[in-house]
Amino acid sequence: METRELRYFIAVAEELHFGRAAQRLGIAQPPLSRAIRQLERRLGVTLLERTSRTCALTEAGSVLLVEGRAALDAVDAADRRTRRAALAETGHPGLALATKAGATSELLSKLLDAYAAEPGAVTVDVLLCGIGEQERLLRDGRADVALLHRPFDSTAGFDTEELLTEEQVAVLPAGHALTGRAHLRMADLTALPGLPMPRWPAPDGTYPDGPGPQARDTAQLYQLIALGRACAVLPESCRAHLRRDLAAVPVLDAPAVTTVIAWPPHSRSRALAGLVRAATRL
Template sequence: METRELRYFVAVAEELHFGRAAHRLGMAQPPLSRAIAALERRLDADLLHRTHRGVTLTDAGSVLLREARAALEAVEAAERRTRRTALAAATDGPAVVLAAKAGASAELLAKLLDAYAAEPGAVTVDVLLCGPGQQEKVLRDGRADVALLHSPFDDTAGFDTEELFTEGQIAILPSGHPLAVRPHLTLAEVTGLPDLPLPRWPRRDGTFPDGPGPQVRDHTQLLELIGLGRACAVVPGSGRLQLREGLAAVPVLDAPPVTTVIAWPPHSRSTAVAGLVRAATGV
């Protein structure tokens, strides 16, 4: 299969409408329909159910959509990494890009960079600070070469990883709230607070889930809302390092532990990435 065919199929599978898919691709509908039909013949599989009421995916189509997205993502990542490597060679710019979640693992990140800088042959590291859940995406699409991810929040499938440390979670509350003086809490107690709803973080597509909590895009905004008494949050225990006046942290005993890992593409042969992984496991 060609990448062009995969892009055609993904557009139709996501839009579930040939006309909208053709408009999205900037082409006429008849050649798009012929291309999908030719792909089905070559695969000897029906990918779409076509009725007068619309288009739906078959089981085979669902498999191809998942695989096609991954394949196209891998192609785009290869293109980005190749261009970045060529640009770095021409301009003597950063040789490796490390993605990390802004406001998380700050102490680890600082120690990691110091340890790597002390290694023989260390190159410049460009740190890409991301919003919640974005470091996984930029690692997959080639904007980063290595990333600090947090399980179970980030998906590490398809990456090589090394576990760095595991920690419990805490609730961050306004310091004047009655629960702020408790020695510990449960998830039910935290999630059931009518006066302090949990925040709503954006999904991968940028939309927000429904719920009473405020929409939040970064930790600075979140801490400000908690200080104003508009929200609470459950975060990894290292979030204590970000606390300011007016905020309190209480352990949440039954919250799942969070494991910080360093992740990189399994096909990477970068000596800089290997050096960063060694430095991370050492600190």
């Protein structure tokens, strides 16, 4: 398969309309239809069920939509990493590190200081991300390395080193009745009237259904909690940055959170290797 064919198919599969897909791609509709028919002949399967009025994905088409997106992401990632490697060869080395804004800031600060003291250290550009974005930046090649948090972020397909494991706390409005407790359990929070858990965006940017407010990042979340619109369960290190109008209470049965440094397994960057070594020594 050619990447051009995949891009054409994905546009049609997402729009489920050849006219809109052609407009989105900036091409005429007839060559788009021919390209999809050629792709189906090459694969020996039907990808789209078409009538004069409707267009729907077959089971095979649904599989190719998922696999095709992953394949194009890999191609784009290869493009970005190749260009970054070329910059390093021409005397402009650097690393892009993705991390969730407001998370593990003390660990990150120590890591950057430790790496800067290494012989041959290069500039590290820190990409501050919203919830869950750092994994996507690492997968698509915009980041060389990332700080991820299990069990919330997937580390599948990456090489990793564990850096820190911590318990979680419930973040509540200061003065709330539960802030006087020594500890809580998850059941105490799920039964809490008026303070639902927030809804975080999925990788495609959509929000799941539910009663809680939508939240994009930690700063927005803290504002929602302070206003009495939500509560949240976060790693214990968040205590260092809590506002005065918020309070934290340990949650005994919340899963522990492990911060890992993650990078593509095929990376051959000496600068990245030095950063990982500095991280594991901390």
